[in-house]
Amino acid sequence: MAKIYIGTDSGATTTKISAVDETGAPVARDVLQKPTRTAEGQSAVIEGWIAAIDEFLATHGRSWADVAGAGLAIPGPYLSYGVMDRSANFPPVFAGWNVFADFSRALAGRAGQEIPLVVGNDGNFGGIAEAHGARGGGKMSVLMLMPGSGLGCAFIDAEGRPLDGDTLAGMESGHAPAPLHLLGWTKKPLPCGCGRDWGCVEAYTTIAGLPHLLEEMLPGFPDHELATSAASAKEKALSLRTRAQQGDPLACAIFDFQARAMGLHVASLAMTLDPGIVIIGGGLMDHEATTPAFRENYLRLVRETAMPYLWPKQRENLKVLPAVLGDLSQAIGAAMAARFGHRG
Numbered sequence: 016m017a018k019i020y021i022g023t024d025s026g027a028t029t030t031k032i033s034a035v036d037e038t039g040a041p042v043a044r045d046v047l048q049k050p051t052r053t054a055e056g057q058s059a060v061i062e063g064w065i066a067a068i069d070e071f072l073a074t075h076g077r078s079w080a081d082v083a084g085a086g087l088a089i090p091g092p093y094l095s096y097g098v099m100d101r102s103a104n105f106p107p108v109f110a111g112w113n114v115f116a117d118f119s120r121a122l123a124g125r126a127g128q129e130i131p132l133v134v135g136n137d138g139n140f141g142g143i144a145e146a147h148g149a150r151g152g153g154k155m156s157v158l159m160l161m162p163g164s165g166l167g168c169a170f171i172d173a174e175g176r177p178l179d180g181d182t183l184a185g186m187e188s189g190h191a192p193a194p195l196h197l198l199g200w201t202k203k204p205l206p207c208g209c210g211r212d213w214g215c216v217e218a219y220t221t222i223a224g225l226p227h228l229l230e231e232m233l234p235g236f237p238d239h240e241l242a243t244s245a246a247s248a249k250e251k252a253l254s255l256r257t258r259a260q261q262g263d264p265l266a267c268a269i270f271d272f273q274a275r276a277m278g279l280h281v282a283s284l285a286m287t288l289d290p291g292i293v294i295i296g297g298g299l300m301d302h303e304a305t306t307p308a309f310r311e312n313y314l315r316l317v318r319e320t321a322m323p324y325l326w327p328k329q330r331e332n333l334k335v336l337p338a339v340l341g342d343l344s345q346a347i348g349a350a351m352a353a354r355f356g357h358r359g
């Protein structure tokens with residue numbers, strides 16, 4: 016039987032398993048989801064991943080003898096290749112864990128042979144899968160931006176490989192400075208969880224910065240319900256996405272601002288990376304959370320804002336597309352990365 020490549024996407028709470036065949040096509044439509052046994056420690060996490068792969072293989076009539084490689088997507092930051100640093104959602108004891116070495120050993124033990132393993136940044140691996148679909152058979156490079164609680168970013172070259180950098184921190188572009196003068200921002204730059212004080216793009220484009228944007232814009236809407244609401248700043252901010260779907264003028268103004276900030280970021284990155292396709296993912300592109308009109312408006316504003324800053328050929332060619340795989344992209348991308356044998 017043809018060989019397959021397994022993708023394991025481990026967040027702090029959920030692990031997803033997927034696989035692709037030798038042509039890069041997914042082996043199954045769905046991914047298998049299991050809890051990540053983070054609270055039980057590193058050995059339990061590895062055991063859980065192996066058991067989940069066992070189950071995935073059995074479900075799809077495959078065996079370990081078919082597995083030609085494995086990819087693991089895991090959140091950063093990292094101390095070095097496959098070694099976790101202190102990560103926001105994992106217990107502190109996981110810092111310094113050589114997950115590459117331990118998972119490689121466990122895979123070999125279960126399969127009875129070495130299984131080549133690649134480890135990567137979950138956002139970059141998600142980008143591999145989305146880029147594969149977006150470019151079709153073409154040879155275009157893809158910039159992916161995923162505004163969520165933070166700003167996930169990836170750049171996938173025309174061969175399908177992500178830009179990882181030396182410590183897998185490549186493309187952490189959410190923490191690059193935003194051109195605040197072009198956003199009409201005259202106050203101090205917004206703070207960012209990373210500690211940088213230069214006005215990180217993430218603060219102007221994601222949930223992380225929403226409470227600040229709301230505080231900034233609310234005085235312009237004195238009759239708005241949120242002006243007198245007793246809800247916490249976080250609750251108010253989290254209500255904005257739903258309000259925007261109903262045409263709430265304050266919420267729409269805030270997301271329009273975020274889209275323009277994102278458009279400037281796209282243009283800024285285009286000066287360095289020159290992508291043919293920009294994919295926007297994250298919760299704002301989630302079909303269950305936003306309306307087609309909201310998504311179209313956001314993508315249009317990103318494109319319109321970027322345009323004046325691009326080179327003429329880029330203006331003609333650049334496509335701005337929504338992501339389509341949602342939260343399955345990282346497991347599929349991990350399997351695709353295993354197929355490339357990509358090592359950061």
Ligand SMILES: [Zn+2]
Pocket residue numbers: 189190191207208209210211215217
């Ligand atoms: Zn930052």
